[in-house]
Amino acid sequence: MAWVLLIIAVTVLWVASLCKVFHVYYSPSKAIYFGNGEILQKKNVLLVIAHPDDECMFFTPTINYLTSRGHNLHIFCMSTGNADGMGDSRKYELHNACAVLKVPLQQVKILDHPDLQDGFGKVWNHTLLAKITEEEITSCGIDLVITFDSYGVSGHCNHRDVHFGIRKLLLDFRQREIEAWELVTTNILRKYSGPIDIWLSMLLAILHQSEEVHCLLNEHPFKSFRSMAQHSSQWVWFRKLFVSFSSYTYVNTLRKIKA
Secondary structure (H helix, E strand, C coil): CHHHHHHHHHHHHHHHHHHHHHHCCCCCCCCHHHCCCCCCCCCEEEEEECCCCHHHHHCHHHHHHHHHCCCEEEEEECCCCHHHCCHHHHHHHHHHHHHHCCCCHHHEEECCCCCCCCCCCCCCCHHHHHHHHHHHHHHHCCCEEEEECCCCCCCCHHHHHHHHHHHHHHHHCCCCCCEEEEECCCCHHHHCCHHHHHHHHHHHHHHCHHHCEEEEECCCCHHHHHHHHCCCCCCCHHHHHHHHHCHHHCEEEEEECCC
8 A cells, every 4th residue: 555655646746747847947046048038148058068869868958948048059079979880870860869959950069089989988188178179169159168067977987078178178268258067967866766856956956056056947858859869879778768767858957167
């Protein structure tokens, strides 16, 4: 009987959480580029990822928020994801996914640098990452950067190196007005709680307003599935489960990176 009540309670909470996602947008911050619908200055934003499919698996709440409010989003992917020899296919898949996410293809750049190849154990040079990203910021007139935090959600070394590359950029180019925000990694229970995690994410964002934290709900969660499905080489059963049950499908918490 207790198990039945627990299942009913979780189901009700899941449905209530989905209703919150679909019908209410929430952001505790008053920052001008993550405002609540006021007439705001549009920003040029650079999302820096490590592999094709990172944008769908982890950042769709952020992408949907920015594109729906008219901000000019660029996606900068540091590798083709060629660990299994499918780099060319994965580049094509990323372009298809970005079409679903309403990111103009001319604003999607995928690198194939010999020193930035996909794979566990492949160490990426932070100075090189900083230099390449700084060049992209300059050429595209970027106002702010969004990327992984120091753990990189999954702990993948390439995700973590991208973070430290951005952090080095902030240190090396401190004289320039470059803002950077990181996607906060959650613990494993929160990570696989699906939309239920939105309540704790919102609460923590309220409690940490002084640290410049934004909580962004995914107003179009079905786009996460549709865009990830474009990565056909990666769209296997366990990634389908991940997109269904990952809290990153439904909510992103962004924290300002302190140089």
